[in-house]
Amino acid sequence: MLLHEDRLFPSEPGTRKIARALYEQVRSLPLVSPHGHTQAAWYAKNEPFPDPAKLFVQPDHYIYRMLYSQGVSLEDLEIGQAELKNPHQVWRIFASHYYLFRGTPTRMWLDFAFQELFGLEERLSEQNADHYFDVISEQLEKPEFLPRSLYERFRLEVLATTDSPLDSLADHAAIRESGWNARILPTFRPDSVVDPEFAGFAENIAKLGEQNREDTSTWAGYLNALRKTRDRFRKAGCTATDHGHPTAQTANLATTEAGELFSRVLAGSADAAKQELFRAQMLTEMARMSLEDGLVMQIHPGSVRNHNRKIFERFGREAGSD
Amino acid sequence: MLLHEDRLFPSEPGTRKIARALYEQVRSLPLVSPHGHTQAAWYAKNEPFPDPAKLFVQPDHYIYRMLYSQGVSLEDLEIGQAELKNPHQVWRIFASHYYLFRGTPTRMWLDFAFQELFGLEERLSEQNADHYFDVISEQLEKPEFLPRSLYERFRLEVLATTDSPLDSLADHAAIRESGWNARILPTFRPDSVVDPEFAGFAENIAKLGEQNREDTSTWAGYLNALRKTRDRFRKAGCTATDHGHPTAQTANLATTEAGELFSRVLAGSADAAKQELFRAQMLTEMARMSLEDGLVMQIHPGSVRNHNRKIFERFGREAGSD
Amino acid sequence: MLLHEDRLFPSEPGTRKIARALYEQVRSLPLVSPHGHTQAAWYAKNEPFPDPAKLFVQPDHYIYRMLYSQGVSLEDLEIGQAELKNPHQVWRIFASHYYLFRGTPTRMWLDFAFQELFGLEERLSEQNADHYFDVISEQLEKPEFLPRSLYERFRLEVLATTDSPLDSLADHAAIRESGWNARILPTFRPDSVVDPEFAGFAENIAKLGEQNREDTSTWAGYLNALRKTRDRFRKAGCTATDHGHPTAQTANLATTEAGELFSRVLAGSADAAKQELFRAQMLTEMARMSLEDGLVMQIHPGSVRNHNRKIFERFGREAGSD
Numbered sequence: 001m002l003l004h005e006d007r008l009f010p011s012e013p014g015t016r017k018i019a020r021a022l023y024e025q026v027r028s029l030p031l032v033s034p035h036g037h038t039q040a041a042w043y044a045k046n047e048p049f050p051d052p053a054k055l056f057v058q059p060d061h062y063i064y065r066m067l068y069s070q071g072v073s074l075e076d077l078e079i080g081q082a083e084l085k086n087p088h089q090v091w092r093i094f095a096s097h098y099y100l101f102r103g104t105p106t107r108m109w110l111d112f113a114f115q116e117l118f119g120l121e122e123r124l125s126e127q128n129a130d131h132y133f134d135v136i137s138e139q140l141e142k143p144e145f146l147p148r149s150l151y152e153r154f155r156l157e158v159l160a161t162t163d164s165p166l167d168s169l170a171d172h173a174a175i176r177e178s179g180w181n182a183r184i185l186p187t188f189r190p191d192s193v194v195d196p197e198f199a200g201f202a203e204n205i206a207k208l209g210e211q212n213r214e215d216t217s218t219w220a221g222y223l224n225a226l227r228k229t230r231d232r233f234r235k236a237g238c239t240a241t242d243h244g245h246p247t248a249q250t251a252n253l254a255t256t257e258a259g260e261l262f263s264r265v266l267a268g269s270a271d272a273a274k275q276e277l278f279r280a281q282m283l284t285e286m287a288r289m290s291l292e293d294g295l296v297m298q299i300h301p302g303s304v305r306n307h308n309r310k311i312f313e314r315f316g317r318e319a320g321s322d
Numbered sequence: 323m324l325l326h327e328d329r330l331f332p333s334e335p336g337t338r339k340i341a342r343a344l345y346e347q348v349r350s351l352p353l354v355s356p357h358g359h360t361q362a363a364w365y366a367k368n369e370p371f372p373d374p375a376k377l378f379v380q381p382d383h384y385i386y387r388m389l390y391s392q393g394v395s396l397e398d399l400e401i402g403q404a405e406l407k408n409p410h411q412v413w414r415i416f417a418s419h420y421y422l423f424r425g426t427p428t429r430m431w432l433d434f435a436f437q438e439l440f441g442l443e444e445r446l447s448e449q450n451a452d453h454y455f456d457v458i459s460e461q462l463e464k465p466e467f468l469p470r471s472l473y474e475r476f477r478l479e480v481l482a483t484t485d486s487p488l489d490s491l492a493d494h495a496a497i498r499e500s501g502w503n504a505r506i507l508p509t510f511r512p513d514s515v516v517d518p519e520f521a522g523f524a525e526n527i528a529k530l531g532e533q534n535r536e537d538t539s540t541w542a543g544y545l546n547a548l549r550k551t552r553d554r555f556r557k558a559g560c561t562a563t564d565h566g567h568p569t570a571q572t573a574n575l576a577t578t579e580a581g582e583l584f585s586r587v588l589a590g591s592a593d594a595a596k597q598e599l600f601r602a603q604m605l606t607e608m609a610r611m612s613l614e615d616g617l618v619m620q621i622h623p624g625s626v627r628n629h630n631r632k633i634f635e636r637f638g639r640e641a642g643s644d
Numbered sequence: 645m646l647l648h649e650d651r652l653f654p655s656e657p658g659t660r661k662i663a664r665a666l667y668e669q670v671r672s673l674p675l676v677s678p679h680g681h682t683q684a685a686w687y688a689k690n691e692p693f694p695d696p697a698k699l700f701v702q703p704d705h706y707i708y709r710m711l712y713s714q715g716v717s718l719e720d721l722e723i724g725q726a727e728l729k730n731p732h733q734v735w736r737i738f739a740s741h742y743y744l745f746r747g748t749p750t751r752m753w754l755d756f757a758f759q760e761l762f763g764l765e766e767r768l769s770e771q772n773a774d775h776y777f778d779v780i781s782e783q784l785e786k787p788e789f790l791p792r793s794l795y796e797r798f799r800l801e802v803l804a805t806t807d808s809p810l811d812s813l814a815d816h817a818a819i820r821e822s823g824w825n826a827r828i829l830p831t832f833r834p835d836s837v838v839d840p841e842f843a844g845f846a847e848n849i850a851k852l853g854e855q856n857r858e859d860t861s862t863w864a865g866y867l868n869a870l871r872k873t874r875d876r877f878r879k880a881g882c883t884a885t886d887h888g889h890p891t892a893q894t895a896n897l898a899t900t901e902a903g904e905l906f907s908r909v910l911a912g913s914a915d916a917a918k919q920e921l922f923r924a925q926m927l928t929e930m931a932r933m934s935l936e937d938g939l940v941m942q943i944h945p946g947s948v949r950n951h952n953r954k955i956f957e958r959f960g961r962e963a964g965s966d
Binding site: 011012013 | 656
Binding site: 012014015 | 333334335
């Protein structure tokens with residue numbers, strides 16, 4: 001068995017007994033997942049998930065960051081490639097380093113998936129890597145492993161995705177129009193249009209303007225475009241926003257001052273302090289809009305991202321190390 | 323019963339046994355309370371405590387801060403009013419939200435008071451709110467619930483209050499002169515005359531000058547007035563000072579520089595950094611005076627106070643959220 | 645007995661059992677000590693250790709810092725004296741304050757030495773101070789307490805000392821040439837020549853130049869001298885460097901800029917910020933050299949040293965309080 005029945009519970013018998021009793025009361029309840037790390041396209045298309053390497057290894061920076069720290073090259077893991085040339089080989093590299101994840105949350109949830117979903121009971125290693133690959137691949141082809149089947153099997157009551165303001169939300173529309181009885185909601189995550197350090201910041205803001213027929217080269221037009229986008233999200237079922245800021249700093253500048261700061265960041269002439277001030281101001285603007293439209297704010301502050309310049313330049317924002 | 327015999331002890335049987343043994347050794351010892359959060363006037367006048375709402379809810383910002391966070395208005399709780407118009411109603415609001423305090427220190431000590439002092443054994447709730455009110459009110463009228471009786475019942479050996487340098491300490495004098503055999507000492511808490519952000523800072527310093535016949539518009543006169551006040555406190559039994567600073571920053575400026583800084587903060591023309599520098603300098607001055615007069619320094623650094631501007635402006639310094 | 649068999653293990657029986665099992669597996673393994681706080685001269689000369697006061701009290705700032713905090717004068721402890729005038733008296737002062745170390749790591753390891761090496765089983769105190777002194781002194785004279793005997797008795801597999809770049813490493817050479825079968829390696833600790841606040845910084849750098857026949861008044865010559873010294877250390881068996889920096893700050897200046905900064909710190913005209921910048925730059929330079937020569941970097945950042953100016957001025961860098 002990969003999982004201990006009392007994993008994550010206290011070792012002391014008295015408190016463990018209480019933990020077990022509490023868990024019994026909630027373990028069968030439906031899941032409400034406000035930050036689900038899944039994509040609407042999965043449920044819109046409802047196609048089989050890809051092979052194990054592409055499914056588990058390629059998109060998970062917790063996994064390849066660990067392997068990288070032990071000298072495995074991201075090139076060998078084919079990180080950032082649209083199609084894997086050698087998924088078996090990527091999987092074998094991962095399997096032969098699986099012991100590294102001892103004691104990590106990553107192994108807790110991977111072992112759970114391996115045992116509870118795929119019926120595997122021996123720890124993943126170099127020896128059983130191919131067996132794992134075959135068992136998982138075979139099952140992923142079955143109808144009960146399609147995204148919508150899993151949504152139902154996991155007893156999800158509501159699942160929120162995380163979406164850019166530039167996203168058309170077409171996948172969310174497709175889900176609704178398909179008549180499938182599930183509650184999958186977008187979440188408004190404006191990092192790409194409020195963080196001057198985001199790749200393509202100025203282009204993103206121009207695109208935001210086009211989409212909303214607003215002149216986003218002005219402070220007022222920019223705020224209007226954000227307001228309209230939030231409204232569009234809300235109409236698609238969105239109940240919350242999500243903000244990934246380096247700090248939880250807020251600012252409350254006068255309109256003129258805020259407008260000048262906006263012009264400067266848009267022109268790319270703001271220094272690091274001004275960029276941070278702009279993010280701080282935007283946290284306040286987002287709070288203000290939340291008071292108007294009722295969207296709940298979620299803030300993920302304090303992650304220093306992309307500190308590995310080489311990796312960032314080669315593999316981009318999601319892989320550049322947190 | 324509201325209290326578990328082993329509350330706050332470890333759950334593991336081995337260490338719990340040690341905790342019980344240690345507690346047995348100290349539970350009957352007299353109390354020495356160096357920071358008692360009580361007022362000398364209570365013991366000077368020895369009048370019955372007021373009704374439960376005025377006694378427990380109105381002065382306790384831990385309580386109303388929690389209720390406020392859940393949408394209860396401070397107006398409904400009559401916070402800041404000299405007399406409560408509807409104490410029963412305030413108490414009912416508190417009682418119907420008492421479940422919110424589960425797991426908080428506030429409930430630990432309230433339940434202790436309810437059970438051990440007033441003999442109540444059912445958890446406070448909307449249902450028994452009036453019963454609680456009546457039981458507590460009735461007992462507060464009895465002689466054994468007068469402040470001096472409680473002081474003796476609690477086996478206090480010494481109790482220190484916290485007092486402004488502008489306080490005449492008349493209540494402390496009245497206690498001493500009454501012949502009552504108790505040790506209630508003032509503590510010198512100079513926040514109102516060393517923190518430029520304190521409401522009425524300049525007026526306080528002028529008053530400090532009058533009281534001590536010193537020209538507190540000068541740095542030397544100001545320090546002299548503080549020295550004299552400390553001496554006055556010491557003669558009234560004071561053994562310690564207490565300092566509520568936003569940070570533990572200290573500075574040690576030359577006399578001329580310190581004098582110029584003092585003039586600036588007194589004139590209200592010091593910016594935030596200069597105000598902090600002044601507090602830092604005053605921490606050093608207070609340490610210097612402690613070396614002279616032997617008063618023990620207590621420092622409460624790091625509380626960010628009054629961050630809720632609306633509440634601060636309406637309900638003042640003690641209610642503005644920490 | 646001074647030691648509990650299960651000291652430092654969990655009190656909860658289930659986890660304690662696991663701790664005991666794990667410890668059984670490792671307790672007899674040889675020791676690898678990468679930061680041994682010992683001196684090569686001990687093993688080169690292999691002379692008996694001095695009396696207990698000089699051995700345990702005088703060089704251990706954890707001990708005398710505690711005594712100092714309780715009012716014991718460092719003069720009475722003869723800290724900083726080459727020879728102790730009254731070792732019995734120093735030991736008695738220490739013994740009579742030994743209760744202060746309850747619950748500290750210092751007592752954990754001292755009690756271990758007292759019981760396991762010297763067979764003492766009663767807690768050190770004022771009463772048995774002389775007995776302790778005599779028992780320890782007597783045994784330190786025996787051959788089995790000579791440095792090399794202890795090295796073997798402790799089953800050391802490898803032991804690293806910490807050495808200044810200005811050290812000739814003659815003691816390490818003497819150990820190797822003596823034919824004794826032990827692995828005692830130097831570690832390159834360049835604080836004295838990379839930290840502008842180190843006493844004698846400019847003189848140290850001049851000496852570094854002489855030793856390596858480089859002009860260390862230039863940035864290039866200085867780096868060359870460091871490179872040569874690292875090479876000399878490596879040839880003496882060194883496998884690692886060790887860096888005691890106030891912060892873990894790094895910088896990566898252009899060569900010209902770094903050179904100018906170096907000239908300024910060497911001339912003594914750099915302010916605190918520039919001194920910190922220089923240390924930050926040197927951390928990067930040391931990392932760069934590690935990439936070349938393969939020495940492992942160890943960083944001890946974040947200790948604020950020498951904050952007690954009086955003690956620092958009288959007793960020097962090692963005693964000035966951390």
